[in-house]
Amino acid sequence: MNILNSPQKEADGHTEKRQQRQFKSIVRCLSKSEAAFTIPEIAEYVKISVPTCTKLVKELVEKKYVLEEGKKETENGRRPESYALNKQRFYAVGVEILLKFIHVSIIRIDSEVIYENSNNQFVLENTPEGLQYVVAFIKAAIDKNQLKNDQIVGIGVGLAGTVNVHTGVTQYFNFTGIPFRKHVENIFKVPVWVDTDTRAIGTAEQVLGKAQGVENVLIVKVSRSLGMSVILNGKMIVGGTGQAGEFGHVQFGKLGRLCSCGKKNCLETEVSGGALQTDLKEALASGETSHHFQLQNAETYRYHDVLKAVLDGDALALKLVLDQADKLGQALGNVVNLLNPDLIVIGGEIVMIKEFYIDALKMGLKKTSLIGSLANCRVEVSDLGRYFSSKAAAHTVFKNYDLTKY
Numbered sequence: 356m357n358i359l360n361s362p363q364k365e366a367d368g369h370t371e372k373r374q375q376r377q378f379k380s381i382v383r384c385l386s387k388s389e390a391a392f393t394i395p396e397i398a399e400y401v402k403i404s405v406p407t408c409t410k411l412v413k414e415l416v417e418k419k420y421v422l423e424e425g426k427k428e429t430e431n432g433r434r435p436e437s438y439a440l441n442k443q444r445f446y447a448v449g450v451e452i453l454l455k456f457i458h459v460s461i462i463r464i465d466s467e468v469i470y471e472n473s474n475n476q477f478v479l480e481n482t483p484e485g486l487q488y489v490v491a492f493i494k495a496a497i498d499k500n501q502l503k504n505d506q507i508v509g510i511g512v513g514l515a516g517t518v519n520v521h522t523g524v525t526q527y528f529n530f531t532g533i534p535f536r537k538h539v540e541n542i543f544k545v546p547v548w549v550d551t552d553t554r555a556i557g558t559a560e561q562v563l564g565k566a567q568g569v570e571n572v573l574i575v576k577v578s579r580s581l582g583m584s585v586i587l588n589g590k591m592i593v594g595g596t597g598q599a600g601e602f603g604h605v606q607f608g609k610l611g612r613l614c615s616c617g618k619k620n621c622l623e624t625e626v627s628g629g630a631l632q633t634d635l636k637e638a639l640a641s642g643e644t645s646h647h648f649q650l651q652n653a654e655t656y657r658y659h660d661v662l663k664a665v666l667d668g669d670a671l672a673l674k675l676v677l678d679q680a681d682k683l684g685q686a687l688g689n690v691v692n693l694l695n696p697d698l699i700v701i702g703g704e705i706v707m708i709k710e711f712y713i714d715a716l717k718m719g720l721k722k723t724s725l726i727g728s729l730a731n732c733r734v735e736v737s738d739l740g741r742y743f744s745s746k747a748a749a750h751t752v753f754k755n756y757d758l759t760k761y
Contacts, residue, residue: 391437449749511748513555557584559747577705628658684719702737
């Protein structure tokens, strides 16, 4: 077990439990700066005496969680020893599990990505075989990097479908008799956090991206599906059963399309990568023409093909995505009126065509949002890059331990 996730025993009148908390506080202190700290500086942060801090830091050095960095320069007097975190002892594993994609990242505490791997042939299935594959995929990443158990702070998972972050119960892998989160913890013997892939991205934006320091933010993910993370007064909104932000299931559609949830006219059926595939098929069937797409091949096209065609100047592809962007803007206008955010961040695969998409989205916003609310709300595109959900899930682990300098 890592020093951060080892059990807190209550022997000797809670002494060991208190000491464990102090160890964590020292690690937290050292994680928030690239500069080394002296014993008095650490003691002041942790709110303990210098002798106690000296004893604890010495033990952390012996266990190789902390490194001696040499003497620190001072204006006068004896130069004190300084200490820094041993970054090689603190890693988080992040996993993104989507309907047709799986991605794993291993990230060091200083945000250095040391490993990534993906499989775009993966198909998410709620079966024992599907669960075994996911576990094996994670294990292979850990084994390939020769990480020991005491180097892993935790595993973060961004999973498609509904997720109850309070209980760890998920829409998929719900047949083992225990929550998916607990099942993974039992296998890897480290803490596990499971959330929706959308909220994992929201956390990453809050820690690393455009939402840093912004109190009220809507983070919209437009990929195969449509999702939203909501940050109000600086806090991520989760909801009673962890399902806050199901923006894709707002009843905004008008075409009568059946959603995966079993209802009709969900926004996701008209604004998403999946909807874009349907839009293309229907357009070709109605006689629309394109140099990129032909009716006889309609079943083979994926939404990425449409996005790439936009970049190549295809008129039909451009028409389809601009129509979706306008609808998304109109739907977002209602949320702007309700929550009065300071910022909207657009992320997901749609960032491929951000130059085309955002202007149309802003036009849609103007159709439904109040002038005063929209005047206070910036719209920006995520700069964290594509395929960021697994890295976001890893950063969720660090954030839950408060191990960031952001």
